[in-house]
Amino acid sequence: MNHPKTTSTVFFLFFLLMHNLVNSQNSYSAIDYSKADSIAISLRGENLDNLPMLCYRLTEHLDTEKERFRAIYRWVCDNVENDYYSYLKVSKKRKKLKNYPLTYDEWNKEYVQTTFKTLRNTKATTCTGYAYLIREMSFLAGIECKIIDGFSDKEKVKNGITNHSWNAVNLEDKWYLCDATWSAGKTIIDKEGPYFKKYFEESYFLAEPETFFLKHIPLNPEWTLISSIPKNQLN
Numbered sequence: 001m002n003h004p005k006t007t008s009t010v011f012f013l014f015f016l017l018m019h020n021l022v023n024s025q026n027s028y029s030a031i032d033y034s035k036a037d038s039i040a041i042s043l044r045g046e047n048l049d050n051l052p053m054l055c056y057r058l059t060e061h062l063d064t065e066k067e068r069f070r071a072i073y074r075w076v077c078d079n080v081e082n083d084y085y086s087y088l089k090v091s092k093k094r095k096k097l098k099n100y101p102l103t104y105d106e107w108n109k110e111y112v113q114t115t116f117k118t119l120r121n122t123k124a125t126t127c128t129g130y131a132y133l134i135r136e137m138s139f140l141a142g143i144e145c146k147i148i149d150g151f152s153d154k155e156k157v158k159n160g161i162t163n164h165s166w167n168a169v170n171l172e173d174k175w176y177l178c179d180a181t182w183s184a185g186k187t188i189i190d191k192e193g194p195y196f197k198k199y200f201e202e203s204y205f206l207a208e209p210e211t212f213f214l215k216h217i218p219l220n221p222e223w224t225l226i227s228s229i230p231k232n233q234l235n
Contacts, residue, residue, distance in 0.1 A: 080180075175225055183204040
């Protein structure tokens with residue numbers, strides 16, 4: 001025979017568990033990006049000649065910061081291709097100046113200044129260009145966003161060669177990480193030469209820091225957004 005108090009306690013705990021599960025699911029599904037995606041898709045093919053107007057059209061009918069940022073992010077991913085030959089150029093320069101960080105920093109600052117001009121004309125760029133465009137468009141939409149430089153794997157950390165850039169964005173007083181370069185698609189190299197296969201990869205949009213960190217190791221550990229990282233994870 002079950003004790004009445006035991007039965008009540010079990011029922012209460014089961015109810016609490018189900019309540020929390022439902023709330024968790026509702027919280028996850030509460031962010032519906034379909035409207036933001038629809039707006040971004042409707043503006044596919046627009047040029048970058050008037051960036052403030054493009055940002056306005058992408059965000060004017062969206063209520064939340066997350067939706068506005070999503071529209072910007074989705075548009076960039078859908079309309080900008082990865083420039084493989086520019087990637088090779090930057091990689092070569094990084095390796096050449098590996099032991100001359102100040103010289104590389106000077107070169108990189110000049111390169112960033114010319115990035116948008118090339119991007120505007122061709123809608124093709126490297127990770128630096130993606131990160132730069134996301135930051136500039138976010139600024140125009142009143143959203144705080146930073147470019148984060150770092151490494152795509154531990155081997156690059158050991159070599160000391162930074163080889164990737166992505167973004168950190170502050171939405172509703174919380175920082176998130178994203179990588180438009182890897183969300184935009186993938187460069188395929190075959191016997192006919194490299195080409196860019198475009199598809200939207202959701203997993204790099206506002207990614208979980210612990211997962212993101214596996215392939216995004218920032219120069220400044222603060223931008224892992226992980227409170228405590230074992231030292232062996234950074235070596």
